[in-house]
Amino acid sequence: MPTSAHIAREKTRLLNRLRRLRGQVEALERAVESNAECSNVLQQATSCRGALDGFIAEVVEDHIREHMIDPAAPKDDPRTLAAEELVEIIHAYVT
Numbered sequence: 001m002p003t004s005a006h007i008a009r010e011k012t013r014l015l016n017r018l019r020r021l022r023g024q025v026e027a028l029e030r031a032v033e034s035n036a037e038c039s040n041v042l043q044q045a046t047s048c049r050g051a052l053d054g055f056i057a058e059v060v061e062d063h064i065r066e067h068m069i070d071p072a073a074p075k076d077d078p079r080t081l082a083a084e085e086l087v088e089i090i091h092a093y094v095t
Contacts, residue, residue, distance in 0.1 A: 006066040007059070014059070021051045053094040061087050 007014070028044040069083045 004063070004066070006062040010058075010062055014055070017051070017055050017058070021048065021055065024048045024051055050095070057091050057094045060090050064090075 024044065025048055028041065028048055031041050031044050064083050064087055069080050070077070073080050
C-alpha cells in the first residue's frame with residue numbers, strides 16, 4: 001500500500017495522539033477491571049471516543065488539504081472554499 005505524503009509528514013504527531021489514546025483505553029480497561037462506578041466507566045469511554053474522533057478528524061482534514069485543494073488555486077476559488085467548509089463541517093461533526 002503506498003504511503004500518503006500527509007500521513008508520513010504528520011507521522012510523529014499522529015503517533016503521539018494514538019499513544020495518548022492507547023493510554024486512555026488502558027485506563028478504561030483498568031476501570032472495568034476494578035469494578036469502577038458505571039458513571040466513571042462511561043466518562044472514560046466518552047473520553048476515548050472523543051480522542052478517536054479527534055484523530056479521525058485530523059486525518060480527514062489532512063487528506064482534504066493534501067488531495068482536494070489545489071495549492072496553486074486562489075484562496076477564493078469555489079473548490080478551495082468548499083473544501084475548507086467541508087473541513088469545518090467534519091470538525092463540528094466529529095469533535
